[in-house]
Amino acid sequence: MKRGFYRKFAVDCIRKNKRMYIPYILTCILMVTLFYIIQALSTNSNLDMVYGSEAIRYMLKIGTGLMIIFSTIFLFYTNSFLTKQRKHEFGIYNVLGLEKRHIARIILNETFIVAVISLVCGILAGILLYKLAYVGLLRLMDAEIPLGFEISKASILYTIILFAVIYLILFLNAFRQIRFSNTIALLRGSSVGEKEPRSKWLLAILGIVSIVIGYGISVSITNPLAAFGLFFLAVLFVVAGTYLLFIAGSIIWLKALRKNKKYYYKASHFINVSNMIYRMKQNAASLASICILSTMVIIAISTTLSLYAGTDNVMKTRYPREVNVNAYLRTANYSDRYFDRAHTLLNDIAAEEGVSVSNEIYVTALGIGAQQEGDTFLTDESGISVNVNNICSLIFTSADDYGRLSGEQPVLDKNEILVYSNTGSPYPYDSLSLMGEEFTVADTLDDFPEQEAFSANVGLDVYYVVVDSTDTLLHLYDLQTNVYGDNASSIDYYCGFNVSDMSKSETIVKQFQNRYEDTQTAFEQQAGSGLEDGSELLSVNAETRSGNRDSFLSLYGSMFFIGIFLSIIFLIATVLIIYYKQISEGLQDAKRYEIMQNVGLSKENIRKYIRSQVLMVFFLPLVVAGIHSAFAFPIVSRLLSVLAMGDVKYFIYCLIGTFAGFALLYIVIYLVTARSYYKIVSK
Amino acid sequence: MAILEVHSLKKIYTTRFAGNQVQALSDVTFSVNQGEYIAIMGESGSGKTTLLNILAALDKPTSGIVQLNGKNILDIPDREMSAFRRDNLGFVFQDFNLLDTFNLKDNIMLPLVLSGTPYQEMRSRLLPIAAKLGISDLLSKYPYEVSGGQKQRAAVARALITEPQLILADEPTGALDSRSTDELLDLFNEINKEGQTILMVTHSTKAASHASRVLFIKDGTVFHQLYKGDRSSEEMYQNIANSLTILQTGGVDR
Numbered sequence: 026m027k028r029g030f031y032r033k034f035a036v037d038c039i040r041k042n043k044r045m046y047i048p049y050i051l052t053c054i055l056m057v058t059l060f061y062i063i064q065a066l067s068t069n070s071n072l073d074m075v076y077g078s079e080a081i082r083y084m085l086k087i088g089t090g091l092m093i094i095f096s097t098i099f100l101f102y103t104n105s106f107l108t109k110q111r112k113h114e115f116g117i118y119n120v121l122g123l124e125k126r127h128i129a130r131i132i133l134n135e136t137f138i139v140a141v142i143s144l145v146c147g148i149l150a151g152i153l154l155y156k157l158a159y160v161g162l163l164r165l166m167d168a169e170i171p172l173g174f175e176i177s178k179a180s181i182l183y184t185i186i187l188f189a190v191i192y193l194i195l196f197l198n199a200f201r202q203i204r205f206s207n208t209i210a211l212l213r214g215s216s217v218g219e220k221e222p223r224s225k226w227l228l229a230i231l232g233i234v235s236i237v238i239g240y241g242i243s244v245s246i247t248n249p250l251a252a253f254g255l256f257f258l259a260v261l262f263v264v265a266g267t268y269l270l271f272i273a274g275s276i277i278w279l280k281a282l283r284k285n286k287k288y289y290y291k292a293s294h295f296i297n298v299s300n301m302i303y304r305m306k307q308n309a310a311s312l313a314s315i316c317i318l319s320t321m322v323i324i325a326i327s328t329t330l331s332l333y334a335g336t337d338n339v340m341k342t343r344y345p346r347e348v349n350v351n352a353y354l355r356t357a358n359y360s361d362r363y364f365d366r367a368h369t370l371l372n373d374i375a376a377e378e379g380v381s382v383s384n385e386i387y388v389t390a391l392g393i394g395a396q397q398e399g400d401t402f403l404t405d406e407s408g409i410s411v412n413v414n415n416i417c418s419l420i421f422t423s424a425d426d427y428g429r430l431s432g433e434q435p436v437l438d439k440n441e442i443l444v445y446s447n448t449g450s451p452y453p454y455d456s457l458s459l460m461g462e463e464f465t466v467a468d469t470l471d472d473f474p475e476q477e478a479f480s481a482n483v484g485l486d487v488y489y490v491v492v493d494s495t496d497t498l499l500h501l502y503d504l505q506t507n508v509y510g511d512n513a514s515s516i517d518y519y520c521g522f523n524v525s526d527m528s529k530s531e532t533i534v535k536q537f538q539n540r541y542e543d544t545q546t547a548f549e550q551q552a553g554s555g556l557e558d559g560s561e562l563l564s565v566n567a568e569t570r571s572g573n574r575d576s577f578l579s580l581y582g583s584m585f586f587i588g589i590f591l592s593i594i595f596l597i598a599t600v601l602i603i604y605y606k607q608i609s610e611g612l613q614d615a616k617r618y619e620i621m622q623n624v625g626l627s628k629e630n631i632r633k634y635i636r637s638q639v640l641m642v643f644f645l646p647l648v649v650a651g652i653h654s655a656f657a658f659p660i661v662s663r664l665l666s667v668l669a670m671g672d673v674k675y676f677i678y679c680l681i682g683t684f685a686g687f688a689l690l691y692i693v694i695y696l697v698t699a700r701s702y703y704k705i706v707s708k
Numbered sequence: 709m710a711i712l713e714v715h716s717l718k719k720i721y722t723t724r725f726a727g728n729q730v731q732a733l734s735d736v737t738f739s740v741n742q743g744e745y746i747a748i749m750g751e752s753g754s755g756k757t758t759l760l761n762i763l764a765a766l767d768k769p770t771s772g773i774v775q776l777n778g779k780n781i782l783d784i785p786d787r788e789m790s791a792f793r794r795d796n797l798g799f800v801f802q803d804f805n806l807l808d809t810f811n812l813k814d815n816i817m818l819p820l821v822l823s824g825t826p827y828q829e830m831r832s833r834l835l836p837i838a839a840k841l842g843i844s845d846l847l848s849k850y851p852y853e854v855s856g857g858q859k860q861r862a863a864v865a866r867a868l869i870t871e872p873q874l875i876l877a878d879e880p881t882g883a884l885d886s887r888s889t890d891e892l893l894d895l896f897n898e899i900n901k902e903g904q905t906i907l908m909v910t911h912s913t914k915a916a917s918h919a920s921r922v923l924f925i926k927d928g929t930v931f932h933q934l935y936k937g938d939r940s941s942e943e944m945y946q947n948i949a950n951s952l953t954i955l956q957t958g959g960v961d962r
Binding site for chain 2: 221286287290291292295299300302303617620621622623624625626627628629630
């Protein structure tokens with residue numbers, strides 16, 4: 026046949042089927058756009074400059090992964106709907122003398138045209154919208170806004186490759202549908218009754234197992250470092266499990282309902298259960314997609330919102346007082362006067378500025394990481410089995426410091442200790458052994474004052490240990506430098522207070538930083554210059570809470586923005602699926618309801634049954650999304666604790682609030698859908 | 709005793725755009741006795757389908773009366789209509805109108821389920837009917853798994869299971885091959901003999917020749933009627949064919 030024939034024919038076909046093709050092409054464009062934006066954002070190098078970029082990037086990476094899964098499944102679904110509707114048309118071509126390989130070439134050309142249109146339009150729209158999203162993000166972070174359009178070539182390439190593969194799969198699937206059906210079957214096309222789906226027990230069991238593993242990971246991981254590594258794995262398990270369970274489990278469940286004669290032969294159940302069995306075969310995948318996307322929306326918004334809303338709380342954790350000085354000493358050659366000097370200097374400056382000081386605390390502590398086995402704390406890094414769940418943090422401080430903080434001066438003999446555990450239950454053993462030292466637990470404490478001052482809050486189990494004297498502390502420091510070498514922790518000193526005049530706090534901090542340098546220099550002259558790895562023996566860091574508040578707000582604000590942005594993407598996708606469900610199902614069901622009306626089903630009842638059916642279809646994903654979110658809670662709150670969000674209270678509120686808000690939005694979508702579905706059906 | 713009485717039925721459609729009035733039925737009057745088997749014949753556009761829709765209470769006439777067992781069905785309020793239709797009328801359609809989401813058993817039981825009949829009773833009604841119609845073995849099959857004749861028999865079973873006053877059949881043989889047509893017509897005769905009243909709208913002379921009375925509709929009125937009496941189906945066939953010839957060539961009323 027003449028060159029260009031197939032291309033012309035394909036263009037003609039698309040034009041003739043525009044009622045179905047236009048929504049399909051729009052869907053394709055939207056998928057490409059969304060994918061490009063999220064992919065480009067996740068690889069944007071400018072993000073690195075921001076504190077917390079790791080978390081943002083991590084979130085975006087997971088979003089990208091989900092978009093890949095989602096785009097593939099969704100386009101596959103819409104495309105097979107399209108092919109099914111057109112079988113009749115292909116049947117006629119077949120009768121009129123086009124062989125199947127010719128039809129295949131037409132389909133190939135059509136697919137190619139759609140691919141080119143959607144990639145070109147989608148990427149262009151993506152570049153435009155990306156700029157918009159990026160500018161919004163930068164504005165929130167108070168960063169400079171670059172001119173012109175940033176075009177990520179790698180992302181374009183990645184998008185093209187991904188969608189080329191998806192379109193190839195779509196073409197092969199359409200070809201398979203045509204290839205394996207004969208002309209008559211094609212002519213009958215979409216009017217052929219669908220076979221009842223079979224129960225697939227194996228898939229359902231796999232689905233359950235997979236979800237249980239995912240939930241199990243979330244619930245059992247107590248260590249935030251491990252949580253980072255395993256979060257995506259848990260997400261994958263749950264995603265796979267959800268698809269399997271919706272596809273196989275729903276049919277098994279519905280068939281069980283049908284077996285129950287008492288239940289099944291009630292008018293409303295009768296119609297809904299039988300309809301749902303058919304519906305599920307085509308729609309299980311899209312319902313599962315809705316479910317996963319909803320979960321993502323809920324988690325993305327609630328985490329970022331809780332960070333944003335909890336900024337003040339985070340500030341209190343990171344900066345216990347308005348004026349904060351941290352000093353780190355990396356030598357056992359310790360003398361009180363370097364820390365005392367910091368303390369007096371700070372007070373002197375405050376007095377010079379005419380500011381009165383309140384709520385002052387200062388404390389010296391040593392934090393050691395170890396792996397707990399009963400009452401023994403192992404520090405051997407080369408240990409064969411490093412169980413991340415057993416890693417904990419021991420914070421040592423002296424009896425004097427504890428006495429000053431708590432107001433009760435304890436009396437301890439050498440090798441006697443007091444222990445406070447933040448795990449919720451008191452330290453259960455009589456002794457504590459660390460690096461060959463044996464301590465006797467004199468008492469366990471129910472509470473420990475000013476925990477924030479010890480900068481230990483990274484979500485690990487923490488034991489606060491009070492030892493008899495500073496000498497013991499120094500001895501432990503010596504021991505742990507032998508074990509950990511360059512990784513050894515420093516002796517930490519914290520001093521902080523609130524001031525009567527907040528506007529002076531910045532000045533106090535600056536003055537302190539300048540004037541303390543003399544002390545540092547003096548120290549280095551006496552103790553010799555820095556360590557081998559170049560770090561200083563004594564370093565100080567002075568900050569104010571109010572001065573850091575803005576930068577934290579902008580950081581969490583920008584994360585919130587990304588959370589909302591991701592949610593919008595996922596919401597658009599959800600609405601799209603619902604739109605497709607409407608078209609495809611409404612048209613199919615119209616005939617069914619007409620028949621039922623003829624045998625005596627009243628309009629009122631039709632409305633009632635439709636409502637309960639749409640309700641079931643709609644709220645199944647929402648309920649499962651709620652369960653997913655609840656099970657995501659443990660692991661996500663561990664991740665948040667890394668970002669210094671120690672208090673999960675905010676996260677709980679935000680999670681519940683987000684879910685409620687999302688459910689409300691969802692109900693609106695449901696009401697609109699049920700109405701228009703009824704309109705299609707009752708025509 | 710007349711089970712169905714139709715008095716001066718009139719139906720005028722107004723087309724939506726031009727506002728033209730089309731008279732589908734101008735003046736239809738006839739009555740059906742208990743146990744009768746009536747066929748209504750007429751060309752396309754003669755008003756057959758309109759008449760059937762009005763009898764089925766799916767459409768409302770412009771004027772006139774339709775009485776079933778002495779009750780004017782036009783007076784029944786909308787919300788009771790579905791229940792009335794379910795309890796008193798059975799339908800058989802040209803394209804079967806079976807739901808492919810149900811197997812044959814559930815399709816047949818559908819009207820009973822809709823009226824809330826207990827399962828045991830549905831079952832005890834279903835089994836004898838299925839046996840009579842010869843579809844006992846097919847009950848667990850789905851519509852797309854059986855032949856056209858079998859589908860139509862299931863549809864007849866669905867119409868019979870509510871023990872309706874009247875069965876309304878719209879071109880029931882229209883989509884069947886000749887063997888299935890014969891089987892279905894024999895079946896109709898059989899259930900008619902058991903006392904079931906049947907009203908059938910058809911194009912097919914052969915189908916009509918099985919009925920005990922044939923009404924001919926032309927231009928919206930009952931133009932002519934034939935009683936079968938003692939005649940055989942073959943003789944009846946010839947008479948109907950003659951009548952149709954007269955009807956279509958515009959002959960004079962006999």
